[in-house]
Amino acid sequence: MVSPRINPRVAAEASVQARNPLHAKPRNQCILISVRGKCVQHIKGIIFDLDGTLVSSSLDFNAIRRDIGCPPQQDILDYLAALPANEREQAQALVFQHELDDAHSSDWMPNAQSFIHQCALAKIPMAIVTRNSAQPTHIKVTRNGIPISHVVTREQSKPKPDPSALLAIAQQFDLPSDAIMMVGDYKYDLQAGRNAGMATCLINYQQLPDYVHLADYRFEHFGLLSDAMFNASTARF
Ligand SMILES: [Mg+2]
Numbered sequence: 145m146v147s148p149r150i151n152p153r154v155a156a157e158a159s160v161q162a163r164n165p166l167h168a169k170p171r172n173q174c175i176l177i178s179v180r181g182k183c184v185q186h187i188k189g190i191i192f193d194l195d196g197t198l199v200s201s202s203l204d205f206n207a208i209r210r211d212i213g214c215p216p217q218q219d220i221l222d223y224l225a226a227l228p229a230n231e232r233e234q235a236q237a238l239v240f241q242h243e244l245d246d247a248h249s250s251d252w253m254p255n256a257q258s259f260i261h262q263c264a265l266a267k268i269p270m271a272i273v274t275r276n277s278a279q280p281t282h283i284k285v286t287r288n289g290i291p292i293s294h295v296v297t298r299e300q301s302k303p304k305p306d307p308s309a310l311l312a313i314a315q316q317f318d319l320p321s322d323a324i325m326m327v328g329d330y331k332y333d334l335q336a337g338r339n340a341g342m343a344t345c346l347i348n349y350q351q352l353p354d355y356v357h358l359a360d361y362r363f364e365h366f367g368l369l370s371d372a373m374f375n376a377s378t379a380r381f
Pocket of ligand 1: 193194195196197328329330
């Protein structure tokens with residue numbers, strides 16, 4: 145009886161698989177599973193935060209709070225909403241000036257532009273929901289040539305973590321909430337996604353924040369998210 149010939153490359157791969165279970169998974173099988181048990185590749189639509197997510201932001205929230213008298217732990221938009229009308233107008237003008245200054249220096253976050261390009265090629269509908277106001281948002285979108293026309297600013301909807309804007313977008317996408325992913329760098333993004341029944345993705349972090357438990361997926365930058373969505377067989381961990 146003749147022994148079957150063994151391809152040396154196959155034998156080497158089998159040896160690697162025996163030593164490392166991650167390599168034992170078949171190629172192209174999705175191996176990036178969220179805490180809710182769903183593969184990131186089930187996502188059919190994406191909603192992005194803007195500042196610190198798609199583009200850089202140098203907004204100094206401590207300086208803004210100091211300028212308008214907002215206590216350190218209070219949400220700035222909640223503080224503005226609770227001010228008497230005449231004081232609110234002045235405070236809003238100060239916040240707006242900070243936002244305008246920031247808008248003129250914003251640039252793409254690492255790998256964000258190519259990720260959006262890949263999503264567009266894959267015909268994944270995209271939107272932006274930001275707590276920023278309309279004019280600075282428009283400047284950032286135009287300055288960086290962000291190819292997303294569906295943009296919701298704080299003038300148009302209740303601010304995150306309220307899910308209103310996200311739910312309206314789900315209707316416009318004609319997708320169920322759980323087929324949409326909210327991608328952002330801060331807890332309000334993740335809370336809004338959770339409140340809308342969407343998948344949530346934390347992006348652009350250097351150290352895991354204390355709100356990481358709100359994220360179904362987490363990637364240190366868009367290059368890793370891109371691998372997970374479009375090239376799972378080479379995804380890194
Ligand atoms: Mg942000």
